[in-house]
Amino acid sequence: MKISNLLAGLLIGLAGIAIIWYAQTLPLMPGQDVGPGMFPTLIGAGLVICAVLLARRDLRAPARSPWLSFPPEFRHARTLAGFLLVPTSLILYVWFSESLGFIPAAFLLQLALYLVFRVRLRTAIPVAIAGALVIHFLFYKLLEVPLPWGILDSIAW
Structure with a gap:
């Protein structure tokens, strides 16, 4: 299966945003500067950054491939x-x-x-x-x- 970079970037970006959103709902630990939501937030931010780079790559291409194709x-x-x-x-x-x-x-x-x-x-x-x-x-x-x-x-x- 071939997924276009634009569709993959969109899906990965949505997953990253969902992870960041959920991480903000985790309760803070009393007396600690770093809560349980820190690492999920970093992972979500990394996914969003990768999604933007991936989608940008497909938007720059002169000819776009189909969003989804099956071999x-x-x-x-x-x-x-x-x-x-x-x-x-x-x-x-x-x-x-x-x-x-x-x-x-x-x-x-x-x-x-x-x-x-x-x-x-x-x-x-x-x-x-x-x-x-x-x-x-x-x-x-x-x-x-x-x-x-x-x-x-x-x-x-």
Whole structure:
């Protein structure tokens, strides 16, 4: 899929503005100069700057390309499924991670992605298990991010 720089800049700029807007709603921390909204605001500002540079690049071009064009490969169901499964997996994670838990949800979503992208099952299963466990360790133990245990609540460590 080919997205024009103008459309990409517009979408990225809108995302940056939304991030900045939401970051301003985060409550301030008493006694601290830097609140929790500082980093999201910086990221949003960076996205807006990149969006302007990207859109400007397309506006300067003598001939504009179409805003959106699909290559012939998108006629194949597997390619389209792989393209749609990435954002769908994020939505499914949000819906099912609390009840299912991070480790099972991460494993199942990674396994689905690997299989759609034609990774062999004997490779996909151990990599999905290792990926879920490594990501869980990094976020839960090192970064101390509270991740949902779901069905594994009885063995939470």
